Amino acid sequence: MGDGSLMSTVSILYWSFSLGVVTGDGAGNGTETRRKRPSQMVLFLRDAGIAFAFVASVLLIMYAYTGLWPPLVVVESDSMMHSEDNTSYVGVIDTGDMVLVKDVDSADDVTTYLRGFVDGHRTYGDYGDVIVYKKRGLDTATPIIHRAVLYLEVNSDHDSYRCEGLVDLPETKWTVTAGDSWDDITGMITIFDYGYNHDTVTVNVGSILNAFRGSTPSSGFITKGDHNRWIDQTFGDNSAPVETDWIVGKARGEIPWFGLLKLWITDSLESEAPDNSVRNLWIAIAIILIAPITIDVLLTYRIRKKIAKRREIARREYETELQKQEQPDDDSSASVADETDLDAEKPRDIT
Secondary structure, X not given: OXXXXXXXXXXXXXXXXXXXXXEEOOOOOEEEEEOOOOOHHHHHHHHHHHHHHHHHHHHHHHHHHXXXXXXXXXXXXXXXXXXXXXXXXXXXXXXXXXXXXXXOOOHHHOOOHHHHHHHOOEEOOEEOOEEEEOHHHOOOOOOEEEEEEEEEEEOOOOOOEEOHHHOOOOHHHEEEOOOOEOOEEOOEEEEEEEOOOOEEEEEEHHHHHHHOOOOOOOOEEEEEOOOOOOOOOOOHHHHOOEOHHHEEEEEEEEEOOOHHHHHHHHOOOOOOOOHHHHHHHHHHHHHHHHHHHHHHHHHHHHHHHHHXXXXXXXXXXXXXXXXXXXXXXXXXXXXXXXXXXXHHHOOOOOO
16 A cells, blocks of 8 residues: 555545545545535525524414414413412413414304313313404404303394203203293303302393394303403493304414513503513523524534544554554565575685
């Protein structure tokens, strides 16, 4: 092995880990080719593109699941919280949470509290579905996110309502005004031991019917915020049940805390942000920022450690080859010594 060939081999082993390659012709003539390192701007644009593609993919998946755009809403008030001391909980809708909203096509797509109590269907810490609806169906009104308590279906005489959700409910759980029945209600519906706070909820069907005086009553949902004392359909223009056309969708899933950023920026926070939500938000942001840096440092350290190890192996192999070249050729030395001895033994002519 000649010197040029040896240097070519060792250089390939050594320099390949520095993004360089040395090629040789075996005669010591080598040329080094290095791959140009991308500029910081190129790396930034690459990372930004990857991040944008990831976010776009997540939003596209959300849209495909919910059928709505935007697929998320931000909760501005504490009307759905399950605490009296303004403490937030994951799995409950709190101030500043972002909630995923799925499209609703008909009333059958919504499970009320009464039906959920019988079927065991629970969402966000209580029975039944939470819906997002527009007050009185107005596009200009801020949507409300509250739980569907029951569904009132207007009878053919337009003078009373029926509530099929009461049929399978235990008799100790509800009552109606004397003389009324589940399929002919003109007075009060009372639900006992309702919600996380074990409230008694009353629905004044007579008041709802009076709100339609001069017009035909409509069927719809009775709704209530889990943290509120009264149902939504209690006073004045809000007495009408929530019609299916008013419903934006039903809540499915949540991203806790992060909606506070939007509420702070737009100054649309209607109630005090829970202290633990604020604390958890900053902790989550810190983790999101620090985690990629930490992972990058660890991966870089691991890669450099491997490179250093391989360079050390290449260096040792190179030194071993040099030592072999520096050792005398034993066979050649022996041949020279034998020839010298033979010359010494040859008889010399004496003149």
